[in-house]
Amino acid sequence: xxxxxxxxxxxxxxxxxxxxxxxxxxxxxxxxxxxxxxxxxxxxxxxxxxxxxxxxxxxxxxxxxxxxxxxxxxxxxxxxxxxxxxxxxxxxxxxxxxxxxxxxxxxxxxxxxxxxxxxxxxxxxxxxxxxxxxxxxxxxxxxxxxxxxxxxxxxxxxxxxxxxxxxxxxxxxxxxxxxxxxxxxxxxxxxxxxxxxxxxxxxxxxxxxxxxxxxxxxxxxxxxxxxxxxxxxxxxxxxxxxxxxxxxxxxxxxxxxxxxxxxxxxxxxxxxxxxxxxxxxxxxxxxxxxxxxxxxxxxxxxxxxxxxxxxxxxxx
Amino acid sequence: xxxxxxxxxxxxxxxxxxxxxxxxxxxxxxxxxxxxxxxxxxxxxxxxxxxxxxxxxxxxxxxxxxxxxxxxxxxxxxxxxxxxxxxxxxxxxxxxxxxxxxxxxxxxxxxxxxxxxxxxxxxxxxxxxxxxxxxxxxxxxxxxxxxxxxxxxxxxxxxxxxxxxxxxxxxxxxxxxxxxxxxxxxxxxxxxxxxxxxxxxxxxxxxxxxxxxxxxxxxxxxxxxxxxxxxxxxxxxxxxxxxxxxxxxxxxxxxxxxxxxxxxxxxxxxxxxxxxxxxxxxxxxxxxxxxxxxxxxxxxxxxxxxxxxxxxxx
Numbered sequence: 001x002x003x004x005x006x007x008x009x010x011x012x013x014x015x016x017x018x019x020x021x022x023x024x025x026x027x028x029x030x031x032x033x034x035x036x037x038x039x040x041x042x043x044x045x046x047x048x049x050x051x052x053x054x055x056x057x058x059x060x061x062x063x064x065x066x067x068x069x070x071x072x073x074x075x076x077x078x079x080x081x082x083x084x085x086x087x088x089x090x091x092x093x094x095x096x097x098x099x100x101x102x103x104x105x106x107x108x109x110x111x112x113x114x115x116x117x118x119x120x121x122x123x124x125x126x127x128x129x130x131x132x133x134x135x136x137x138x139x140x141x142x143x144x145x146x147x148x149x150x151x152x153x154x155x156x157x158x159x160x161x162x163x164x165x166x167x168x169x170x171x172x173x174x175x176x177x178x179x180x181x182x183x184x185x186x187x188x189x190x191x192x193x194x195x196x197x198x199x200x201x202x203x204x205x206x207x208x209x210x211x212x213x214x215x216x217x218x219x220x221x222x223x224x225x226x227x228x229x230x231x232x233x234x235x236x237x238x239x240x241x242x243x244x245x246x247x248x249x250x251x252x253x254x255x256x257x258x259x260x261x262x263x264x265x266x267x268x269x270x271x272x273x274x275x276x277x278x279x280x281x282x283x284x285x286x287x288x289x290x291x292x293x294x295x296x297x298x299x300x301x302x303x304x305x306x307x308x309x310x311x312x313x314x315x316x
Numbered sequence: 317x318x319x320x321x322x323x324x325x326x327x328x329x330x331x332x333x334x335x336x337x338x339x340x341x342x343x344x345x346x347x348x349x350x351x352x353x354x355x356x357x358x359x360x361x362x363x364x365x366x367x368x369x370x371x372x373x374x375x376x377x378x379x380x381x382x383x384x385x386x387x388x389x390x391x392x393x394x395x396x397x398x399x400x401x402x403x404x405x406x407x408x409x410x411x412x413x414x415x416x417x418x419x420x421x422x423x424x425x426x427x428x429x430x431x432x433x434x435x436x437x438x439x440x441x442x443x444x445x446x447x448x449x450x451x452x453x454x455x456x457x458x459x460x461x462x463x464x465x466x467x468x469x470x471x472x473x474x475x476x477x478x479x480x481x482x483x484x485x486x487x488x489x490x491x492x493x494x495x496x497x498x499x500x501x502x503x504x505x506x507x508x509x510x511x512x513x514x515x516x517x518x519x520x521x522x523x524x525x526x527x528x529x530x531x532x533x534x535x536x537x538x539x540x541x542x543x544x545x546x547x548x549x550x551x552x553x554x555x556x557x558x559x560x561x562x563x564x565x566x567x568x569x570x571x572x573x574x575x576x577x578x579x580x581x582x583x584x585x586x587x588x589x590x591x592x593x594x595x596x597x598x599x600x601x602x603x604x605x606x607x608x609x610x611x612x613x614x615x616x617x618x619x620x621x622x623x624x625x626x627x628x629x630x
Contacts, residue, residue: 014465015465015468015469015472018465018466018468018469019469019472019473022469022470022473023473023481026481026482026485027481027485029485029486030484030485138612138615138616139608139612141611141615142557142561142608142611142612142615143608144561144564144565144568144581144604144607144608144611145565146564146565146568146584147564147568147584147600147603147604147607147608150584150587150593150600150604151600151601151604153590153593154593154594154597154600158590158593158594165590251471251472251473251474251475252474252475254474254476254477255474255475255476255477255565258474258476258477259476259565259568259569262569263588273477273480274480274569274571277480277481277483277484277569277571278570278571280484282484285480285481285484286481288477289473289477289478289481292473292474292477293472293473293474293477296472296473296474297472300472
């Protein structure tokens with residue numbers, strides 16, 4: 001097991017390198033290199049040359065890549081073009097907690113709703129309650145999450161005034177936990193909705209599969225209560241494929257988080273990314289693209305390791 | 317050798333027939349109506365009520381987009397500030413937007429762009445994905461390893477981030493946007509096609525074609541690919557829904573289709589302002605609802621196609 005975990009972790013390294021090469025290649029397509037944009041256009045030609053030398057702009061591209069990668073590994077993503085001189089890493093660290101909070105709460109919410117619903121659906125397949133859950137999950141997958149956000153803002157924020165319409169906390173108010181939770185509920189739900197729906201469908205089909213197995217019939221015929229059979233014997237095996245599905249959903253989840261943050265003016269990395277996209281702040285765009293991919297790689301790594309832990313049938 | 321080839325050809329014919337049509341091998345001419353796969357397909361598809369309803373609604377939406385100039389009651393681009401943010405009425409079926417333009421007319425024309433971008437991108441993604449998947453699956457080995465690692469890399473970058481990075485560099489119009497969507501959404505198709513090719517390439521009919529010296533390109537495109545079409549069609553249908561959602565999100569953020577050209581996504585842009593949302597809640601409601609219905613129908617149809625094209629279940 002340990003050797004599998006080490007091997008699997010090592011496999012992620014070439015992938016990360018590939019991601020960095022692709023991102024670097026894409027940004028090289030941008031008109032004018034990122035650093036040129038930072039240069040004061042009134043500089044004398046001799047100073048411009050010094051500037052180019054200082055930032056290595058005349059070096060061959062592979063060398064530029066190695067230098068860029070070397071800095072990035074040490075957490076140096078360069079400085080923002082728009083907010084002159086502010087290190088990108090500083091901007092990211094300021095917003096990271098908000099994004100992690102939103103994504104963490106959403107993930108937990110999605111699992112807490114989807115898994116019971118999926119089991120509930122699979123226990124009585126092809127009944128009204130199963131169809132209701134299935135139709136609901138179809139709707140959840142097809143709903144544009146930004147539109148769901150807008151409609152919730154209108155209904156719960158404007159009409160009913162149950163929840164604030166955006167932000168992480170009331171402005172100029174002292175910290176209060178309830179205020180933070182109050183602001184978090186709508187964005188967390190909107191971000192969770194699509195994954196909740198998808199996860200419900202996968203849990204249902206996985207549980208449906210498991211509940212038809214012989215050992216479930218054996219357990220039932222021994223006279224165990226249905227709930228015990230489903231939750232103790234079924235769930236353990238039914239959830240294993242869900243781990244993989246969850247790993248596969250991470251990229252779309254991160255994209256969804258970026259959109260949700262924009263709908264709810266949530267000052268996280270996704271909003272920073274969209275702001276940077278509008279101002280063509282390439283160092284920020286690049287850093288966040290690479291970081292989002294690193295999130296995905298780490299998420300998939302964890303999913304694979306968890307899979308290995310939870311499924312002892314497979315030997316590595 | 318001659319015998320071997322003949323035997324393999326017969327096997328090939330037999331296997332091909334189970335996948336395409338039984339007519340060639342119909343040894344019993346007395347049988348009235350042979351159950352061709354097309355017939356089985358339609359019978360299974362029409363059993364799935366949701367898929368049929370989905371297909372009909374999609375057809376209506378597509379036709380309405382095609383005939384938008386004939387159906388639109390108003391010019392979708394003329395600004396009329398006197399009529400701005402009017403609620404739905406007999407005059408304006410779905411109300412008017414911030415510039416007094418008829419929302420119904422804009423939805424019709426927006427559908428043209430949104431659907432064109434979606435279909436175009438999926439066609440592009442299919443071409444790229446199928447080619448890469450087929451090469452990787454057919455040849456295997458080092459080529460497969462390289463291509464699939466490349467797929468792993470592209471799949472690891474969340475699509476919205478990849479899209480926006482490329483969009484900020486090229487400032488694309490709707491035509492270039494199609495290319496960008498195609499370049500960012502081919503990966504799932506490539507994986508799928510590779511899997512199909514891996515399982516099909518060792519089947520007898522492929523072996524037979526190879527034995528008689530058929531060119532690799534012909535084996536790939538005329539022998540293996542038709543047998544892999546089922547899953548590809550299903551994936552493509554679901555992908556159309558996915559691209560519609562991505563385009564809508566991108567345009568909503570203001571980075572996709574640029575106004576005044578309407579798209580279902582950019583019609584929601586104005587809803588970012590709370591004041592407009594309070595004054596005219598119907599304005600963001602209808603475009604979003606239309607996106608939801610369209611994507612839902614594509615998913616229903618995709619699901620129906622999956623069941624209908626699956627040779628196992630009945």
